[in-house]
Amino acid sequence: MSMKDFTYRLGEFWADFRKETSGLIGLGILALCVVVVLAEPLFLPYSDVNGNWRNISYWEDNPQAAPPAWTNLFAKEKSATTSRYKSPVVTDEDDPEFGAVRVYTFKYGYKFDKAPLDIILRAKGTGMLFMNISIERPDGESVFLGQVYQDGLDGDPIRFAVETDARSAVYEFIRNFASDEAISNSDSSNVKPTDIIFSKAGENMLSAREPLKGEYLVRIKIPASILEDGTNTIEDLRLLVTGRVSGVLGTDTAKRDLYSGIIAGLKWALFIGLVTSVISVLVGVMYGIICAYFGGLTDTLMSFVFEVFVSMPMLPILIVLSAIFKPSIWIIIGSMIVFYWVGPVKTVRSMALQIKEETYIEAAKALGSGKWRIIFKHMAPLLLPYSFANMALSVPGAIVAESSLSLLGLGDPSIITWGQILHDAQLSGATLNGLWWWIVPPGLFIALMGMTFAFLGFAMDKILHPKLRTR
Amino acid sequence: MSIDKNDVILEIKDLKKHFAPHQSLAQTLTGKNRKVVKAVDGISFAIRRGEIFGLIGESGSGKTTTGKLVMKLIDPTSGTIEFNGEDVTKTDKERTKAYRRQVQMIFQDPYASMNPRFKIKDVLEEPLIIHKIPGGHVEHEEMIVKALTEVKLNPPEEFMGRYPHMLSGGQRQRVATARTLILNPLMLVADEPVSMIDLSTRAEILHMMKDVQRDLGLTYLYITHDLSTARYFTDRIAVMYLGRIVEMGDADDVIDHPLHPYTKALIDAVPEPETGKVDVIKELPISGEIPSPANIPPGCRFHTRCPYAKPECSAEAEPELIDVGNGHYQACRRYKEI
Numbered sequence A: 001m002s003m004k005d006f007t008y009r010l011g012e013f014w015a016d017f018r019k020e021t022s023g024l025i026g027l028g029i030l031a032l033c034v035v036v037v038l039a040e041p042l043f044l045p046y047s048d049v050n051g052n053w054r055n056i057s058y059w060e061d062n063p064q065a066a067p068p069a070w071t072n073l074f075a076k077e078k079s080a081t082t083s084r085y086k087s088p089v090v091t092d093e094d095d096p097e098f099g100a101v102r103v104y105t106f107k108y109g110y111k112f113d114k115a116p117l118d119i120i121l122r123a124k125g126t127g128m129l130f131m132n133i134s135i136e137r138p139d140g141e142s143v144f145l146g147q148v149y150q151d152g153l154d155g156d157p158i159r160f161a162v163e164t165d166a167r168s169a170v171y172e173f174i175r176n177f178a179s180d181e182a183i184s185n186s187d188s189s190n191v192k193p194t195d196i197i198f199s200k201a202g203e204n205m206l207s208a209r210e211p212l213k214g215e216y217l218v219r220i221k222i223p224a225s226i227l228e229d230g231t232n233t234i235e236d237l238r239l240l241v242t243g244r245v246s247g248v249l250g251t252d253t254a255k256r257d258l259y260s261g262i263i264a265g266l267k268w269a270l271f272i273g274l275v276t277s278v279i280s281v282l283v284g285v286m287y288g289i290i291c292a293y294f295g296g297l298t299d300t301l302m303s304f305v306f307e308v309f310v311s312m313p314m315l316p317i318l319i320v321l322s323a324i325f326k327p328s329i330w331i332i333i334g335s336m337i338v339f340y341w342v343g344p345v346k347t348v349r350s351m352a353l354q355i356k357e358e359t360y361i362e363a364a365k366a367l368g369s370g371k372w373r374i375i376f377k378h379m380a381p382l383l384l385p386y387s388f389a390n391m392a393l394s395v396p397g398a399i400v401a402e403s404s405l406s407l408l409g410l411g412d413p414s415i416i417t418w419g420q421i422l423h424d425a426q427l428s429g430a431t432l433n434g435l436w437w438w439i440v441p442p443g444l445f446i447a448l449m450g451m452t453f454a455f456l457g458f459a460m461d462k463i464l465h466p467k468l469r470t471r
Numbered sequence B: 001m002s003i004d005k006n007d008v009i010l011e012i013k014d015l016k017k018h019f020a021p022h023q024s025l026a027q028t029l030t031g032k033n034r035k036v037v038k039a040v041d042g043i044s045f046a047i048r049r050g051e052i053f054g055l056i057g058e059s060g061s062g063k064t065t066t067g068k069l070v071m072k073l074i075d076p077t078s079g080t081i082e083f084n085g086e087d088v089t090k091t092d093k094e095r096t097k098a099y100r101r102q103v104q105m106i107f108q109d110p111y112a113s114m115n116p117r118f119k120i121k122d123v124l125e126e127p128l129i130i131h132k133i134p135g136g137h138v139e140h141e142e143m144i145v146k147a148l149t150e151v152k153l154n155p156p157e158e159f160m161g162r163y164p165h166m167l168s169g170g171q172r173q174r175v176a177t178a179r180t181l182i183l184n185p186l187m188l189v190a191d192e193p194v195s196m197i198d199l200s201t202r203a204e205i206l207h208m209m210k211d212v213q214r215d216l217g218l219t220y221l222y223i224t225h226d227l228s229t230a231r232y233f234t235d236r237i238a239v240m241y242l243g244r245i246v247e248m249g250d251a252d253d254v255i256d257h258p259l260h261p262y263t264k265a266l267i268d269a270v271p272e273p274e275t276g277k278v279d280v281i282k283e284l285p286i287s288g289e290i291p292s293p294a295n296i297p298p299g300c301r302f303h304t305r306c307p308y309a310k311p312e313c314s315a316e317a318e319p320e321l322i323d324v325g326n327g328h329y330q331a332c333r334r335y336k337e338i
């Protein structure tokens, strides 16, 4: 088939395809998916998610099990969202305690009902560093958070998290207001430091908190003497206020951003689905043609082998296989092909039996054409359109099968798939804990991907199948 | 007029093709054999180099089956096929391929005999590719142009880019002829090449085929059910009935002086040209339908429809084809009386 010929047929196909609404919807979603895969970095808030999905420290600044940010829209009490600050205001001041100090100030406007989960300070330092960290509240109160002293730094990261490093300091702040009785009545380990920091001060600030909205200043003081030394430097000072809600799709219990996981999983879903279906359909189509064309004993034997494969239950055998071999995406795809190639065989065989009787096949034989030329030049091109439809229709199965394997913990740990996200959710009891944002999106995406290809496949089947009429 | 052995290009001896019906295991075990279809049931003839040999008979008489046997598209149940003095009944793959370079076939249905997805150019290049004829696309194209010119499809370039469905039946049959000519064969099997073509163009196509045959010195096995074209087109004819040849000889001789009652009936059925209604097909002046080849009448197989049949025709053994002189053969035991 020449190029012009091909474009002509493609044009013809497109003219029919345009009339199939569901096919167009499928094509639209697929196009969107391809765009997302190609421009993946643009869609990923965490651009290194691909190598770091199972790297706990990569996600440590994220809130744990936080619902998606947009849930605020429907909540009566608004939860703090995550915000990041990069360049602090630098001033030189005289401090009653430390003398001349350089002060780095971050401004944080708090306008929520539920306090952030954490306030994290990060920097890179060299030599010796001393920092005094405090926060000034809109009501004029100042909360001392803690001090950092580190020596022998060589561009090492410095991390100060209120949640872990400022607990005791924040309790000191409570003592200024609440009575000893109230403090001893409350279970201190239950109270988050950030809850205190962002609540109105008062006698019962432990039992009945009210949010204190307004402008907060996080102040980092470093004695001027340290910085004047020249060998001691602080760089890249950043403030991160960890929200109670996070990202487009929230986080899981390992603090991973689920939206990044879903986006990164898209390409694997497409890859697994397409590779599996394309290879298995090609194998199946060839198998069907060969059965039909050679006939006789070959047909009988091959049909028997086919029946054996058809009657084998896929999932149990896949489970055993993945348990024996180290789960890798190639083994998974390979073993899925072993089960999926049977899909088109029956239909193709019966269609090929018909084509085989065409006079032009006999004419080709009379010209001296060999078996394989007839199979590849005269029979396969006619069955190809049908096999395209079949490929599209078998993509969903492959995606779901991989997800099922992953759900059973037999996925390839070096990649991210939606099935694996579901598996993790199941392990952590996401359903019991109400972490719906961990379960619904990957499930929905698996279904959406299946639907997309099913739409495409049905439309193609409808158009291409009657084209089997050969003249 | 006897045939000189050296003159013969194709000789068929006692060729039979019996189609065994598919049987289930149960049928085999219970011994309920379904009857075999004796499509060709012992025919012998020889075709001379450079002649047009016509095979004539009603539908179902086994003409196409004979053509396919000659083409080696199906294997005979028994009998031999000799081509150029060589027995080609059973050949290996290579020899079969070489044989098909020398013997080519034009099929009855010009609409079905070409892959609808091939352009005319591809249809014609296929034999060149199959037989690895040296030369690239340019040389092949030259050969294609030459073949198309031979069958008078002008201008050839215009037809090369078309698909079969863009051609008329007559044009397709010209292409089909060109496809067989491109390999320079010695012999063509033409299975009712004009029966599916518009009446008005039939003569043209037959003219063209005859011209080609003369130009290239080809031999034709021309299969038809149409006696009127046979007279004009063929040198010799064989009349087939239910898998057997009942009469054979020079075309004029057989048509002017038919000896076998079946041939007579066929000739009576040919409409008179004078009436000008060429396409009126008269009923055969014999009773009934052609019997099923799965259930051949005993004795002379024509006796069930023969107006001259006597008890001995069904009781005695099947009459053989006998030479009545002048290369004229016939197979009726009572031909002298009728």
Ligand SMILES: Nc1ncnc2c1ncn2[C@@H]1O[C@H](COP(=O)(O)OP(=O)(O)OP(=O)(O)O)[C@@H](O)[C@H]1O
Residues within 6 Å of the ligand: B019, B037, B038, B039, B057, B058, B059, B060, B061, B062, B063, B064, B065, B066, B225, B293
């Ligand atoms: N593959 C086959 N299996 C079984 N029977 C067959 C097969 N091919 C042909 N026949 C039978 O053999 C008989 C002769 O068929 P054939 O096609 O040779 O007739 P024909 O003379 O060419 O008739 P027509 O003028 O209709 O083409 C028919 O009764 C047909 O049904």
Ligand SMILES: [Mg+2]
Residues within 6 Å of the ligand: B063, B064, B065, B108, B191
């Ligand atoms: Mg026929």
